[in-house]
Amino acid sequence: MKLNDNKKFDVVFNLIHGGFGEDGVVHAFLDMLAIPYVGSNHFASSLAMHKATCKKIWADSILNVPKAHLISSVKEISSLDALFFPCIVKPANEGSSNGITKVVDRDGLIEAVLKALEYDHQVLIEQFIAGTELTVAVIDHEAMTPIEIFPATEIYDYHAKYVAEDTQFFVHQKVLIAVNLMSFVSKHYWPIK
Structure with a gap:
């Protein structure tokens, strides 16, 4: 998409799915250009897309959230004070459940973290909660x-x-x-x- 001074937008209906489209990047770009758009602002979008940040906001306010660890490398696994199994391992800042793995014991943890790191530089290891x-x-x-x-x-x-x-x-x-x-x-x- 090329923008120039001859084009004027009434409003942008952002249909970009996943990174950039949902993480606030496109929203911030449109804000800088003073182009109105449908949906949440860039700040809210970036907070909602980053799972660890979003969990902290909810935990600090009203919700009980699953226990979790945020790590950036496989090496950090050994320094975690408490692991919980089963757990869900997922990229911290990715949508569509890309890179998500259910891990039932320590043996599958490294492979799951490596998989999640293919999508983001931070990984959330989260207590699995069975339910609807x-x-x-x-x-x-x-x-x-x-x-x-x-x-x-x-x-x-x-x-x-x-x-x-x-x-x-x-x-x-x-x-x-x-x-x-x-x-x-x-x-x-x-x-x-």
């Missing part, structure tokens, strides 16, 4: 209907999201669960300005 996988969109401070995700594999990784044809999605009809979840999200979600 839900996604809830929030639009103008209002939670939409929860959608339950059933991957055919053990974790909802890149393959389950974009390649597999056997991942299932169900709109919740269980009113009590939906109402409680929507109420919680609406009460505790806030946009970072």
Whole structure:
């Protein structure tokens, strides 16, 4: 894309998925050019994309979050005071579940960290919490209907999201669960300005 003084934009609807498109880089570029765009500002986008930073914000405010370690190399594994298994190993600043691995014991940890380091220079080793996988969109401070995700594999990784044809999605009809979840999200979600 080449910008010049003869072009004027009413608004940009950013559809770039993943790095640069979701991590605040495109947003900051548009801010510098004073071009309006749809979505969160660059600061909120960068905070939300960096998993360790986002976890800290939530933990410092209202949510119990899984235990985690942030590392930058395989060498740091030996210095961690407590490891928890099973765990999820993932790049700290990557989307679409790229580079994510579920690790059940110490033997798989190095390989999982190396895989995550292919996507980012920081890796989050996070306590695995078994449970229901839900996604809830929030639009103008209002939670939409929860959608339950059933991957055919053990974790909802890149393959389950974009390649597999056997991942299932169900709109919740269980009113009590939906109402409680929507109420919680609406009460505790806030946009970072």
